[in-house]
Amino acid sequence: MLRRSLTALLGATILIAGNTLWASSAFAGDGWGHVDCDENPTAPGCDVSVGAPGTPADGGGSGGDSAGSGSTGGQEPTCTWERVEPQASPPVGAGGGAWYERMCQIGTGMAVSPPVWHETTDPRAVAQEAVSRLRLPAPAIRTNPDSASLLVHVPVWLWVDDSTWGDRRATASVPGMSVTAIATPTRVTWSTGDGGSRQCGKGTPWVAGADPASASPDCGHTYTSPSRGSAGGTYTVTATITWRVTWSGGGTSGTEPDLTSTASVPVQVIEASAVNTNS
Numbered sequence: 001m002l003r004r005s006l007t008a009l010l011g012a013t014i015l016i017a018g019n020t021l022w023a024s025s026a027f028a029g030d031g032w033g034h035v036d037c038d039e040n041p042t043a044p045g046c047d048v049s050v051g052a053p054g055t056p057a058d059g060g061g062s063g064g065d066s067a068g069s070g071s072t073g074g075q076e077p078t079c080t081w082e083r084v085e086p087q088a089s090p091p092v093g094a095g096g097g098a099w100y101e102r103m104c105q106i107g108t109g110m111a112v113s114p115p116v117w118h119e120t121t122d123p124r125a126v127a128q129e130a131v132s133r134l135r136l137p138a139p140a141i142r143t144n145p146d147s148a149s150l151l152v153h154v155p156v157w158l159w160v161d162d163s164t165w166g167d168r169r170a171t172a173s174v175p176g177m178s179v180t181a182i183a184t185p186t187r188v189t190w191s192t193g194d195g196g197s198r199q200c201g202k203g204t205p206w207v208a209g210a211d212p213a214s215a216s217p218d219c220g221h222t223y224t225s226p227s228r229g230s231a232g233g234t235y236t237v238t239a240t241i242t243w244r245v246t247w248s249g250g251g252t253s254g255t256e257p258d259l260t261s262t263a264s265v266p267v268q269v270i271e272a273s274a275v276n277t278n279s
Helices: 123-132
Strands: 013-016 019-023 048-050 078-083 097-106 109-112 116-119 141-144 156-160 168-174 177-191 197-200 235-249 252-267
Touching (some): 123 235, 123 252, 141 235, 141 252, 177 252
Antiparallel strands (some): 013 109, 019 048, 078 097, 097 109, 097 116, 168 177, 235 252
């Protein structure tokens, strides 16, 4: 199974600051993550003591060490799975797979798990985990004129800020395999609040000095009625980014259904007041 308990991590040895810290489970957890027993010795599956394997911990008398001496100072361990070479015989009744060791850099020390048998995993299952880790930003909506001062019959430029446009990546790993998912923005669907809608790319930012009466070359809207009759006296402009999702790893690649992220802003649209030039 994909989320298998890594019980073979029992008995891992951690070498920190010249001391040997023996833990019945240096890292407890499944194939997607872990609990750092050095930082959380009371967590389920953790039973930390100081001394050699099979000997009791020092009772705390003079000169005795303590589990706290192996503290990582809050550092997050950096862990990788390494295939064991040469390979031993597989467990009785096991399917296809291989033996792996989990190696974790903790401060200046290294924790190495005993070998654990990991059965061959379908890359598509790992890809699903990678996709679930994608963090897609909501579009940062930009308009010109500013959303607080739109006028009827004056073209409005619409675009999303660069900070919320561009590829997003996430990776999931199991022993012997890493799969990376990539979300790429492909279009923005706009709802302008007055019944209008359109699809664009990122849109073109308005540049100071450009003709204020000019329309956007690729993404804009012109209001023909003021917003005073709408709830709150404003229209709601909504932008939805559609993301194409692909993945690769484990010697293959594929695609997943599109994802979306959405944001909205209120805009006030008013009529320009006539200017009386008669004296």
